[in-house]
Amino acid sequence: MAGLRALVTGGASGIGLATARLLAERGARVAVLDLQPDALPEPLSGHRADVADERSVRGAVRAAAQELGGVDILVNNAGVGALGTVEDNPDEEWHRVYDVNVLGVVRTTRAALPYLRASAHAAVVNTCSIAATAGLPQRALYSASKGAVQSLTLAMATDHIDEGVRVNCVNPGTVDTPWIGRLLDAAEDPAAERTALNARQPTGRLVRAEEVAAAIAYLASPAAAAVTGTALAVDGGMAGLRKRPPRQD
Numbered sequence: 338m339a340g341l342r343a344l345v346t347g348g349a350s351g352i353g354l355a356t357a358r359l360l361a362e363r364g365a366r367v368a369v370l371d372l373q374p375d376a377l378p379e380p381l382s383g384h385r386a387d388v389a390d391e392r393s394v395r396g397a398v399r400a401a402a403q404e405l406g407g408v409d410i411l412v413n414n415a416g417v418g419a420l421g422t423v424e425d426n427p428d429e430e431w432h433r434v435y436d437v438n439v440l441g442v443v444r445t446t447r448a449a450l451p452y453l454r455a456s457a458h459a460a461v462v463n464t465c466s467i468a469a470t471a472g473l474p475q476r477a478l479y480s481a482s483k484g485a486v487q488s489l490t491l492a493m494a495t496d497h498i499d500e501g502v503r504v505n506c507v508n509p510g511t512v513d514t515p516w517i518g519r520l521l522d523a524a525e526d527p528a529a530e531r532t533a534l535n536a537r538q539p540t541g542r543l544v545r546a547e548e549v550a551a552a553i554a555y556l557a558s559p560a561a562a563a564v565t566g567t568a569l570a571v572d573g574g575m576a577g578l579r580k581r582p583p584r585q586d
Contacts, residue, residue, distance in 0.1 A: 338558055339364030341458060342405035344398065346370045346388055346445055347415030349377060351514035352464060355550035356412055357381050363554060365410065368401035370394075370445070388415045388441030389433075398448035408452035410557045413442040414464040418516050419478040426478050438482035442489060453502050460557045463490050463506040464549075467572045470508065487568055494566035503565040505556040510572030513543040538573035539580050 343360045347353040348369030358378070361367045367381050374383025382404060386397035402408050416438045419426060426434075442463055453459040466483040468476050487506055494504040511517060511534050524530040535542050552571045555561055570576045 341365045341409040342407050343367045343410035344401055344408055345412040345414055349374055352546045352549045353414040355546040356553045359550045359554050366405050368405055370397045388445055389436045391444055394444040395448045402452045408449050409456040409458050411449045411461045412553055413445055415441050420475050423477045431478055434478050434482050439485045454500050458559055459502040461504040462553045462556045465506040465508045467508050467510045467575050470576055491566050505567045507549055507552045508568050508570045509549045510538050510544045510575045512546055514546060538575045539578040540573035544571055544573055
């Protein structure tokens with residue numbers, strides 16, 4: 338990936354930081370767009386951006402593109418979580434989550450497209466979720482937003498294929514990120530909750546951020562030049578496998 342220029346939103350922690358680091362390790366020049374981009378490790382550069390604000394996004398993308406000399410790769414990773422059934426979140430929370438998780442992808446891609454069209458190797462990778470395709474308990478709002486991201490990925494891939502811009506997404510399972518850590522801390526029994534989260538993935542453990550980053554890096558790389566409109570699951574088999582329950586002796 339030497340010589341390629343990448344933007345990663347939400348790149349200051351979790352999956353985003355793991356992705357930014359991996360792209361840089363593989364030779365790309367990487368700019369992180371984040372609400373708190375101040376403590377990034379070298380050689381990553383940071384630009385403050387709120388994906389829920391159009392002016393903020395346009396300014397940050399413009400500044401990052403000027404710094405890098407263009408944009409070849411955009412990783413739309415910024416997002417927020419939400420808990421509850423359809424009864425549990427008011428309209429205001431639905432609007433807030435959609436504004437970040439869905440419109441955040443729209444705003445950043447819209448701002449980056451002029452640079453991507455000028456690239457000989459243009460790739461967009463959206464961080465989606467297994468929640469887009471599996472019915473998870475207490476995740477109605479989050480699932481709906483990620484379902485929209487997967488559909489948006491397909492639409493974008495179709496719209497921009499003739500412009501040489503590939504668009505794909507990754508669908509992680511439950512990833513051991515700071516957000517999951519906060520959910521566990523807030524649980525009545527954090528150890529039991531972690532055990533339950535581990536058990537719902539056939540591998541029996543949470544996905545690591547670095548494993549999702551590896552999938553994103555593949556989809557963003559020239560090795561995936563024939564891949565577009567694809568959702569790549571990194572979920573420990575959660576989407577497709579059905580293990581038999583252990584025998585009860």
